Amino acid sequence: MIAGVLGRAARVVATPLLPDDYLALVNPLWSARHPRGRIVATRPVGPATTELTIRTGAGWQGHRPGQHVGLGVDIAGRRHWRTYSITSAPGADELTVSVTAVPDGSVSVHLARVAKVGDLVGLGPATGEWTATGPLLLVSGGSGVTPVLGLLRGGTVDDAVVVHSGRGTRLHAPELHRLAGASAATGERIVGNGSLRVLEHDSTAGRLRPADLDVLVPDWRSRTMLVCGPEAMIEAFSAHAAEAGVPSVVERFRPPTPVTTGGTGGTVTFTTSGVVAQADAATPLLRAGEDAGALLPSGCRMGICHTCVGRLSAGAVRNLQTGETESAQDGDVVVRTCVSAAAGDCRIDL
Known part of the structure; x- marks a missing residue:
């Protein structure tokens, strides 16, 4: 036991640490770097x-x-x-x-x-732009209500209608009712010059459809639509908004289905950490590295925040969202590892 303690102490002394690293040893919450x-x-x-x-x-x-x-x-x-x-x-x-x-x-x-x-x-850093100004229509399904709650608690919305669909006991229903100033499932509260209304739909009686908006929210065409929920809901309501010429913003819990056609995979070398990983054509470089034991920077994991980027020093990678391939021969290529896969053997400076 004593030998183990001395060994750990020796490694700390021998490792080049920054002041922030010493603070983290005392209290992990004091670290500004991590x-x-x-x-x-x-x-x-x-x-x-x-x-x-x-x-x-x-x-x-x-x-x-x-x-x-x-x-x-x-x-x-x-x-x-x-x-x-x-x-x-x-x-x-x-x-x-x-x-x-x-x-x-x-x-x-x-x-x-x-x-x-x-x-x-x-x-990771806070990311995302699931917000808008003016009158809003917030459509959510299941756990998609969580960004709705965050937006409403933020205090920046003064005219919104929430249409939430779920099965049986709906997530955060009491909190939504409280924000709407009601103890029942439907309520209205005047907020500044506008109002907040919460409309709940029990999906056990049938799926919420875009056509239902004409009855539930007659003025929906005059509002910006924000949608979060299952992929089918997002696609249906955002398409409906586009057809009506209504601006919409969507929030997904996971990236779109990756484009894997024509992919090859390969051996990925993370040059800074010294980790080598085997990755197939559908596995993001970030996940392949983590599975191989590398501690890599990341944030949203959906290609939005650019926290996970690294320079491509050799080989080629393929964007899983677009299917496009980038090669180190193209010049100074910076790769978002969370939405890129190996297109043959490659080296990433991370």
């Missing part, structure tokens, strides 16, 4: 959903209403990152997110059912 948070409360808000309250550390730069954050957790000795909508108001002392346990989802199951008060989580 933002972290500590879970201070957990609360069930649905059959498979838990709200986590997180005390943020020195590196957290805050967020705007409607944004999301990457949470990093260590499972079986490896760091995994997933992105969740922020439900707390900007400037609050603590951050809240709601995590729904997804079947076969190791990270979501860990956060929703295993994580406990006192656990540390990594924090």
Whole structure:
């Protein structure tokens, strides 16, 4: 035991550390280089959903209403990152997110059912632009209500109609009712010069359809539509908005289905960390590196925030969103590792 303690101390002395690293050794929340948070409360808000309250550390730069954050957790000795909508108001002392346990989802199951008060989580930067000005129509399904809650708690919305669809017990229903100034499922509250109305749809009686808006929200064509929920809902309502000439903003919990046609995969070398990974044509470079044990920068994991970028020093990669290929021979190529896959053997400076 003594030998182990001395060995760890020797490694610390022999490793070039910055002042921030020494602060993190005393208290992980003091690190500005590697933002972290500590879970201070957990609360069930649905059959498979838990709200986590997180005390943020020195590196957290805050967020705007409607944004999301990457949470990093260590499972079986490896760091995994997933992105969740922020439900707390900007400037609050603590951050809240709601995590729904997804079947076969190791990270979501860990956060929703295993994580406990006192656990540390990594924090990526807040990203996303799920917001708009003027009269709003917020359409959500299932756990898609979480960014709705974050937007409403942010205090920047003064004229909105929320149409939320879910099965049986709907997530955050009491909070939505409170914000709407009602104890029943439908309520209205005057906010400034506008109003907030919450309309709930029980999907066990049938799927919410875009055509239902004419009855539920007769003035929906005069509002900007924000949609978050299952992919089918997003596609249907955003297409309906486009046909009517109504501006819309969508929020997805996961990236679009990757374009894998013509991919090859290959050996990926992360030059800075010295990790070598084998990746197929559909696996993002970020995930391949993490699975091989590399600690790589990441944030939204959907190609939005550009936190995960690294320079392509050799070989070629393919964008999983567009199918386009980029080669190191093209010049100074910076790769978003969360939405890029190997197109043969390649080297990334991370």
